[in-house]
Amino acid sequence: MEETAATTAGASTGGAQSALEIVRTRSLSSLVAQEIERLILSGALAAGERLNEQQLATRLGVSRGPVREAVRGLERSGLVVAVRNQGSYVRQVSADEALEIYDLRAALTGLACARLAETATPQQVAALRALVKRMDEARKADEPPAYYAANLEFHAALLAFGSGPRARRLYEELGNELHLFRRRALVQPENMRESNAEHAAILRAIAAGDATAARAAGETHIAGGKRRFQATDTSTPHPGKSGQAAQKGDNGHDGQDDRPPRPARGRLGARRGAARAR
Amino acid sequence: MEETAATTAGASTGGAQSALEIVRTRSLSSLVAQEIERLILSGALAAGERLNEQQLATRLGVSRGPVREAVRGLERSGLVVAVRNQGSYVRQVSADEALEIYDLRAALTGLACARLAETATPQQVAALRALVKRMDEARKADEPPAYYAANLEFHAALLAFGSGPRARRLYEELGNELHLFRRRALVQPENMRESNAEHAAILRAIAAGDATAARAAGETHIAGGKRRFQATDTSTPHPGKSGQAAQKGDNGHDGQDDRPPRPARGRLGARRGAARAR
DNA sequence: CGACTGTCATCTGTCAACAGTTTGCGCCCG
DNA sequence: CGGGCGCAAACTGTTGACAGATGACAGTCG
Missing domain, CATH: 1.20.120.530 (GntR ligand-binding domain-like)
Incomplete structure (x- = not known):
């Protein structure tokens, strides 16, 4: 993890006061994308969790534009899935x-x-x-x-x-x-x-x-x-009914790569609760 | 060639009656991304060519925001490469x-x-x-x-x-x-x-x-x-000096995936000439 | 005559604001 | 008391505008 940050900083300047120097070299969008990817891979953003653009923007201290671009890149990369007018979710892998x-x-x-x-x-x-x-x-x-x-x-x-x-x-x-x-x-x-x-x-x-x-x-x-x-793993032996395997089995449509975007919204009413920031 | 122009015009102005309906379901960014991808793959945007955001936006009839998001996605997907404050280029594959x-x-x-x-x-x-x-x-x-x-x-x-x-x-x-x-x-x-x-x-x-x-x-x-x-192909038999193979051979740095972003700008002074739009 | 430097236009990066839509909640009716 | 309906808030999608930087061109000096 820290090795990532180290190599990034090292590649640009090699110094410590890098924060401003990095911004001069790498685009904010790429920085945001890197950060979100790190959050996802580290587990801070769980699979199926919803990504609030504004919340992420304020959290990272930038506007919504770079966040949107970053999320779009991550979507193309396969880490998140997005649905129109509903938001982006961390992808769930069956x-x-x-x-x-x-x-x-x-x-x-x-x-x-x-x-x-x-x-x-x-x-x-x-x-x-x-x-x-x-x-x-x-x-x-x-x-x-x-x-x-x-x-x-x-x-x-x-x-x-x-x-x-x-x-x-x-x-x-x-x-x-x-x-x-x-x-x-x-x-x-x-x-x-x-x-x-x-x-x-x-x-x-x-x-x-x-x-x-x-x-x-x-x-x-x-x-x-x-x-x-x-x-x-516990879900694989029972392919019909348990865990995440059911996700894939439930949707009846053909095996397209687009993902049912409403998988993990089952219980969490956190949409309003998490919006307390600002 | 002509197929490119035809489909482009159809996508922008309103080839089918569903143009407005499609926008209601798919995000504009994804539409733009799909269109740019098609332009690239059809050859309308040659490898190494520069992508002008504003030009693409006016051409597709949208603002720059969706175009930027689309380009960012295509960058993550590996079809284009972007450099800060300079622009995005269609990726050249060695x-x-x-x-x-x-x-x-x-x-x-x-x-x-x-x-x-x-x-x-x-x-x-x-x-x-x-x-x-x-x-x-x-x-x-x-x-x-x-x-x-x-x-x-x-x-x-x-x-x-x-x-x-x-x-x-x-x-x-x-x-x-x-x-x-x-x-x-x-x-x-x-x-x-x-x-x-x-x-x-x-x-x-x-x-x-x-x-x-x-x-x-x-x-x-x-x-x-x-x-x-x-x-x-003509370039592979002479791995040292000809064609696109030289691209990869010339840059001395280690085999990172980042690409020298200034390959095909050799002669074209078209940057000013092409800006006549608007 | 060549090289360097200053200026300028264009483009990208970023931000703030507006409009449309979905969703959750409360209320009213059966 | 349960279900349907309407309202309102929040969020996303999109747009327009502003600031910084890059590259080219022209002028000037050695």
């Missing part, structure tokens, strides 16, 4: 959508691994090996946050080494969408062990230069993550 | 980015084919077979547009049958980005024959229920498209 995203990530990871098996430099292999080692140590020390961070780094490195910038960005976006599914810490000891064993398998195949094996290992790893995800 | 997009599409298509091989219904297989037949007839009749349309339909059906809505949307977005690379009609007789033979191979594997073969066939097909694309 269970089967999450599973589909896992499949896409698997394909992307497999692609990167296969390519990396043919083009990896010794430095890259060493970097990956170091990350696997870090994860192993974090697992032994029972430090899930450290493991989680190293895990993210490992996958990012995989994509960075084995694929182009487009694939990297796509992978990141898919990861963000996955974050929308549900707030949950799914790191458990046995999961960490199993997951890191798969990491090691990926690394072995890459080091051996076996493209097909590397690809299979990468896909298996993401599939394993999907399986662990399914095991942790 | 040659290696196009190749990378081909790889991503191959992975997506392979995924859909593999899944479809296991879940295809007889109706779906029949629909795909009909499309292959249509393409074959279009090829024999030497009608590239018909072939092109059926080809698009075939791939869309593949994704629609074999993958979820997220993958379908992603595939479409990647296709749009690919359209940005260069305006060109790359359909040639031998290409059509080869391409459709690969379609038939995909269909055979799906009908046989062989997931791995279907996946391989799907990936091979997209790889073939990539190869044909490379053969048609």
